[in-house]
Amino acid sequence: MAVNAQAVSSEASATRPRREREQELLVWPDLVFVEFIAAMVFTFMFVLLSTMLDAPLLNQANLDITPNPSKAAWYLVALQELLLHMHPALGGVIAPTIGLAIIGAFPYIDRSNDGQGTWFGTPNAVKIILFSGAFASIFTVALILYDQGRHVNVITNVVQRSDKDWQWPGKLAPFQNVRSIQTGWEWSIPVPVSAQLGPGEHDGELNWPDDFTHVPMPFNGTSGPDWMRWGPPTFLPAWMQAMYWYDLNMNTPAFVVELFIPVAIMVILPVIMILMMRKLGWIHTMRDGSIGIFTGMMAVYFILTIIGAGFRGAGQDLVMPWDVPHID
Amino acid sequence: MAVSEQPPGPGLTNWLSEKLFHNYIWRSIFRSGYPSTPRNQMLVVATNVFLHLHPTRLHKTHVRITHTYCLGGITFFFFLSLTVTGVMLMFYYVPAADRAFQDVAALETNIRFGMLMRNLHRWMAHGMVISVFLHMMRVFYTGSYKPPREFNWLVGVILLTLTLALSFTGYLLPWDQLSIWAVTVGMNMAGTVPVMGQQQQLLLLGGFEVGDAALIRFYTLHVIGLPLIAAIFMAVHFWRIRRDGGLARPL
């Protein structure tokens, strides 16, 4: 027994660990040296940069003078860009928080060990990165251009050459930009007068957007049959009262424009992207899918930052970088 | 550890090194000479308070620059340098709405190397935000968040948030048009959160607009609150790297 045990242990320590050892280097000097060089290079680079380029200092802060445009710090400009296209709480807080949560969740979604510790470790990683990067960038740019509505001016100009009085037809308002669904789009469908309950005009027509701006929320206490009507819940503590939707009516057109469509786009596009790559036979594992989602998120963030920082001029209008005004 | 690996010989250099490095004061600080044997090199890493963040040896892929691009290390380097330059800036800066701007302006004109310190602090802050993003991307694309490193990835996400928060709070301190409006824009975003938004904004600003109360809160968070928390999380981050068996590599 003793002899056997020794044979086993000496074999183990003689072969496997030695192969491991041969792959290993000493931290001193190999790593410490690299770290030292990196620290030196960066110290030198930044001292040089700082002697050449001065940090900005504008006029003293004054809340009475609003610079136009006023922008957030560059790493938050992406969120500021989102604010232009959706409800501020969604673009500024909820979407980024969910984004961060998804980033944090990657190790718990993708628990496999494939591709661990090597760059682009799965067979299709590079293809997935290129595809999802391009997909996310193209759709982000396209959506921003759409919502800015520049194509409306271009098309109007072209058509007006032959037909002077041409205007973008109201029926096609949703194709101008997303806000036009709420403000520039009108249609109506006939309904029985008796079915019209809301506070709006009972004219036998359901009109968009007017008849949809005050849709009572369920259980808001002020709508529906008598047994569903009650007073404000004053017996609750104040913070709970603040959370209860008493007397709240939903502005459906605003809801569609500010929340529903943006959320739908942010959910559906990534799903389509992943499905396309599955069809292409590139995505086989959670790791592959995670690479696609992560790359897409990084690309969106990058594009939003570029556009927000470089292409947003006075009034947050989309302009060329050289037309962005200098603030002082 | 042995004091010296070589016996002192004749010649000027040896005489000099003898006088410089073998005197009582030097040896009270550095107990040993240059570690020139593998054994001593491992010992120096294991026993030195700063170096012992590292293992004594590591796999050779991890020394290759193209594996990590040193990005985590560079982020940490920025953090340390920002602490140094930030302390210097604190000597001259008073966080009061009627003084802050003048103090920063004076830093640029009246104080020797004041401008250099301010520039370094500013550019390195931008550098840290960029490098922390790149570090996250390198960790992701090398698949280094996989088991057993899940939690360290989470610690990293917290560090990313803290880095952004540090940068955001610092942005207000020069008290110029750029800073106050950038922070106003940012705080308005925070204020739109359903239910909690208003309270959150009130908590951070100490009022309804960016004023004196906000400045002192941002300052306190920027110079002590957030750096302290970030330092603690960095300690956990580095400790976990060691506990998880060093950097990730193929199984």
Ligand code: HEM
């Ligand atoms: C203040 C911010 C941070 C500092 C100072 C920092 C520092 C470091 C350092 C020095 C390393 C050693 C390897 C390397 O240099 O790449 C490392 C590894 C690691 N970092 Fe960070 N980091 C930070 C933020 C992050 C973030 C934002 C993430 C991810 C979301 C992250 C996740 C990781 C993981 C998982 C490892 C282990 C990598 C491996 O095993 O190869 N860290 N970090």
